[in-house]
Amino acid sequence: MLTIGKLGAQAGVKVPTIRYYEQIGILPEAERSAGNQRLYSRKALERLAFIRHARDLGFTLEAIRDLLSLSDNPDQSCAAADAIAKAQLAEVESRLARLTALKAELERMVVQCAGGRIADCRVIEVLGDHSLCTTDHRHPESEASA
Amino acid sequence: MLTIGKLGAQAGVKVPTIRYYEQIGILPEAERSAGNQRLYSRKALERLAFIRHARDLGFTLEAIRDLLSLSDNPDQSCAAADAIAKAQLAEVESRLARLTALKAELERMVVQCAGGRIADCRVIEVLGDHSLCTTDHRHPESEASA
DNA sequence: TTAATGTCTCTAGCAACTATAGCTTCAAGG
DNA sequence: CCTTGAAGCTATAGTTGCTAGAGACATTAA
Numbered sequence A, B: 001m002l003t004i005g006k007l008g009a010q011a012g013v014k015v016p017t018i019r020y021y022e023q024i025g026i027l028p029e030a031e032r033s034a035g036n037q038r039l040y041s042r043k044a045l046e047r048l049a050f051i052r053h054a055r056d057l058g059f060t061l062e063a064i065r066d067l068l069s070l071s072d073n074p075d076q077s078c079a080a081a082d083a084i085a086k087a088q089l090a091e092v093e094s095r096l097a098r099l100t101a102l103k104a105e106l107e108r109m110v111v112q113c114a115g116g117r118i119a120d121c122r123v124i125e126v127l128g129d130h131s132l133c134t135t136d137h138r139h140p141e142s143e144a145s146a
Numbered sequence C: 001t002t003a004a005t006g007t008c009t010c011t012a013g014c015a016a017c018t019a020t021a022g023c024t025t026c027a028a029g030g
Numbered sequence D: 001c002c003t004t005g006a007a008g009c010t011a012t013a014g015t016t017g018c019t020a021g022a023g024a025c026a027t028t029a030a
Helices: A004-011 A015-023 A042-056 A061-072 A079-112 A122-128 B004-011 B015-023 B042-056 B061-072 B079-112 B122-128
Strands: A038-040 B038-040
Touching: A004 A015, A004 A038, A004 A042, A015 A042, A038 A042, A042 A061, A042 B122, A061 A079, A061 B122, A079 A122, A079 B079, A079 B122, A122 B042, A122 B061, A122 B079, B004 B015, B004 B038, B004 B042, B015 B042, B038 B042, B042 B061, B061 B079, B079 B122
Parallel strands: none
Antiparallel strands: none
16 A cells, blocks of 8 residues: 555655645545545556556546546447547647747747847747748637637 | 727737736736726837747747847847757757657558447557557656656 | 655635626617 | 717636645654
């Protein structure tokens, strides 16, 4: 049995985060020692590692909750897990595309900074004028006039 | 003079977001009509477009606050603006590298989903075992035992 | 035994908004 | 002129995923 600190060290998760996960119900309530301290089994460590890893991959806690409930009933089809992973992949691909465009624009900005006065600085200028963008990186939820 | 709704439509920013920006002081307090409604000039539209664009590029509101205060005193050196943009570029590059690794791992997960039962699902399995990762995408702030 | 460290609960804070409630103002049609 | 509906106002609370603090109790090593 591990105390919360050891568990956190082994899983790479901070102690308050573990308590938070318990609070929001993605970790079950831990057993307690005589002195009321949380004690964790190897199974708990695995579950926490799963969560940590999924968080690293950018899954939301909601998606992780779904994945965990899937893995808690291992006899059903894995279509749902597949769908969650595919959605996550699509998310990541879209973020990648956006970031790639941003990187190009930022590089242009930095290169063009002549080291002069602010009044001539391309960084400020480019940011002030959206029409100087070559690429279109619009948020999906903003449908205002272009 | 534009009402807040027109301003938002033109800049591609939602109305409550504009009021929020005023509240936290990155937009100045707007003039008011006789009936207490906010009125905006063309200058305000430019400032809001600047903010919107910088947000699109991933700058935090704090960074934007700095950039705005720079552009409000256009006679100094643009070194500070350059530094902010460079920091942002580094951020973006690091996020890009992480996301690229994540994408590869998610693709592997999805490809390997055999469509069978959860018990055999690679999505769940891969998430449960960090050692199956080929790539190391560790958050900079997590320095726990590996 | 004592000091240091770890853990406990609880509350509040962070970014960057978004949503709701209950009101007032404005513009257009009849 | 009046009404109706959209758009505006303020204020407060909620969101996500933690993180930080206060003040008290537990455990461990010297």
